[in-house]
Amino acid sequence: MASKLISGGLFAIAFLGCLVNAQLDTNQTAQNIHDPQPQTPATQSQNTQSKSHPDTQNRRSSCVVEQQNKIQCGAPGTSATVCNALNCCFDGTMCYYGKYVTLHCTKDAQMIVIVSKDATIPNLDLESVGLLSKTGNCSPVATTSAFAIYQFPVTECGTVMSEEDGVLTYENRMFSQYEVELGPRGAITRDSFFDLSIQCRYTGSTAEALLLEMNILPSPYPxxxxxxxxxxxxxxxxxxxxxxxxxxxxxxxxxxxxxxxxxxxxxxxxxxxxxxxxxxxxxxxxxxxxxxxxxxxxxxxxxxxxxxxxxxxxxxxxxxxxxxxxxxxxxxxxxxxxxxxxxxxxxxxxxxxxxxxxxxxxxxxxxxxxxxxxxxxxxxxxxxxxxxxxxxxxxxxxxxxxxxxxxxxxxxxxxxxxxxxxxxxxxxxxxx
Missing domain, CATH: 2.60.40.4100 (Zona pellucida, ZP-C domain)
Known part of the structure; x- marks a missing residue:
């Protein structure tokens, strides 16, 4: 199962097995990507301080992805039941990734992150996204106009490892760039941005993925x-x-x-x-x-x-x-x-x-x-x-x-x- 998010205050945990077979219309493809294995979903908790517009749930539905932008989740022919267990979207014929950010932690110690341009409002500039370090293969392994896919070993790209009570935790951060306008008495931005902590936790044969993003605030009065x-x-x-x-x-x-x-x-x-x-x-x-x-x-x-x-x-x-x-x-x-x-x-x-x-x-x-x-x-x-x-x-x-x-x-x-x-x-x- 995978955790997905759009910029805002969000805390989500999900247990994962192996990974995704990303089939893209591109000359550059991810290497050594595995099919995800469905597991029993963990309880997800959400902590957010933001209030949404009345039509937010429909307008921001994560499964509303244009056909040409859909990326296959799981092996070809994945059933709706298995697709749901993977926390992916199913349109009746295809299991595919929804919007926002999806993190997979594989049993062979790989982090795979699928980032959607819809991860923020306004849309995220996918070319502005980066990790803590560029040491290793830290650029996207595949991109489309709507998604960027990152795949890297948990020991690269600035990932920090810690161990406690037999649990190995590998943590990295994804962040965006944004343009600042400088005035004589202050500076502002209108560009979207996010600062996302990504964690893979390993206990025995279980891989756990965690996404944690900063809370963002509410609004006005006359x-x-x-x-x-x-x-x-x-x-x-x-x-x-x-x-x-x-x-x-x-x-x-x-x-x-x-x-x-x-x-x-x-x-x-x-x-x-x-x-x-x-x-x-x-x-x-x-x-x-x-x-x-x-x-x-x-x-x-x-x-x-x-x-x-x-x-x-x-x-x-x-x-x-x-x-x-x-x-x-x-x-x-x-x-x-x-x-x-x-x-x-x-x-x-x-x-x-x-x-x-x-x-x-x-x-x-x-x-x-x-x-x-x-x-x-x-x-x-x-x-x-x-x-x-x-x-x-x-x-x-x-x-x-x-x-x-x-x-x-x-x-x-x-x-x-x-x-x-x-x-x-x-x-x-x-x-x-």
């Missing part, structure tokens, strides 16, 4: 700021239910209620933000956003920080630029609203970046992991009185001189900062 200028920052959650529907067109049709928090956001998910002015009925007033930024603490002045808007315009140094969204004319006072969207990220330690590699970060036993910190959104907001010279709309020119000139016409007598409550990203997890 907040109201009170004072002379009464404003509210809230998150929208409208969903597309019709074919051809554009998400941003319906996003603001509904908003998260207090009872729905904490909500979950995955890396690169769109976060739809709305700031609105309350208690004003003058249609000539215009709500403006100056500087919007994110921090890892509730204090707007805390570090690290990541800019979202500068002078009401998207931060140009962000590859995934914040998008300003039209409010439309259906609201009673559309000028009292501002909307924008950004893609979810997490703060990381700048010490993990390697500028010589284009800000690529490699997780090893000695490097700093992404901090998984909470994210708070802050915006400087003000009321603007339009004039013949300035209509209160941001002038997002490319030249810094033009941006500077646009500010001279802005009326900001009532200026304040409004903040969201905490937002945390979550990586969904599932054990099969």
């Amino acid at each position: 907040a109201v700021g009170f004072g002379i200028l009464n404003v509210e920052l809230r998150l929208a959650n409208g969903q597309c239910h019709l074919k051809g529907c554009a998400e941003e067109d319906v996003a603001y049709s509904s908003y998260y209620r207090d009872s729905e928090y904490p909500i979950t956001k995955e890396l690169q998910d769109n976060v739809y933000v709305e700031v609105r002015m309350l208690g004003r009925t003058d249609p000539n007033l215009v709500l403006t956003l100056g500087h919007c930024w994110a921090t890892s603490k509730s204090n707007p002045l805390s570090r690290p920080q990541w800019d979202l808007l500068i002078n009401g315009c998207p931060y140009r140094e962000d590859r995934y630029q914040t998008k300003l969204l039209n409010v439309g004319s259906k609201l009673m006072f559309p000028s009292h609203y501002r909307r924008f969207a950004f893609q979810m990220f997490t703060f990381v330690s700048t010490g993990a970046a390697d500028p010589s590699k284009g800000n690529q970060v490699t997780q090893t036993a000695d490097t700093v992991n992404p901090t998984y910190e909470k994210v708070y959104i802050h915006c400087n907001v003000a009321v603007c009185q339009p004039s013949t010279q300035y209509n209160c709309e941001p002038r997002c020119f490319r030249k810094r001189r033009d941006i500077g000139e646009s500010k001279t016409f802005t009326s900001r007598q009532e200026d304040r900062t409004v903040s969201s409550q905490e937002i945390q990203f979550v990586a969904l997890s599932q054990s099969v």
